[in-house]
Amino acid sequence: MGDGISYYWDMVRHEARFRLYEELNDFLPTSKRKTTFPYAFAGSPSVKDALEAIGVPHVEIDLIIVNGESVGFDYKLRDGDRVAVYPTFESLDISPVTRLRPKPLRSPAFVVDVHLGKLARLLRLLGLDTAFDRELSPPEIRRIARLERRIILTRSRMLLRACDVTHGYWIRSICPREQAREVLHRFDLRRNLVPFTRCMACNGVLQPVSKDKIRNRLLPATAKYFREFRQCSRCSKVYWKGSHYQKLTALVAQLLEESDSGCFIDWRVPGWV
């Protein structure tokens, strides 16, 4: 049995009380949503470990208040603690409390998980810098996020749990348009949008190109009826305002309209409620 005393202390159960705010409730079972619930623990786990055990990836969290004071992820839980946890608000200034994400990303770039190809194309359509390759492994996605300072978008909570992930977002919806709406809302991106400036196929930047330079790649009718063309600086794909463009314009308008309607955030003063 070894050290009987430490064995005894390990068995002592403590209890803290947690309340999660806003979309962090998505990670909880219905019975714990928008309410205060007990969390039993032994020893002195960090509040980060406790929250991940509860099911919340650390990258979703921006602010933790324990007994009225903001704390870091390494805070050690104590018996009787009251813990309020807030999600990342890229758009709101909540200083001087301790934000866990030191650098809000004002011109965000993304790396999108392998199962979210349609979302990647929609974000590129809106002009957002979005890396995507269906061959990427989870470690490769994390490496790209780290080296290129990209936010990971994924439906996998496991991917967001890795220690080296600093910016990420767990996509809730399974519908690509709704997923795009979530991203616009979450990162407050309306001011960052420049639709039709990126290649939907490869994320390259589109540049104006003269018709003469690409005439040999056009069908005769396209060459006859269209004057303005853009070309991808990476894969050389050529774009023009054909019938597909009209459909995409309508889609962009729809995405912006949808993101407008979902932008209300019920913000409360940090503290115990």
Ligand SMILES: [Zn+2]
């Ligand atoms: Zn391209």
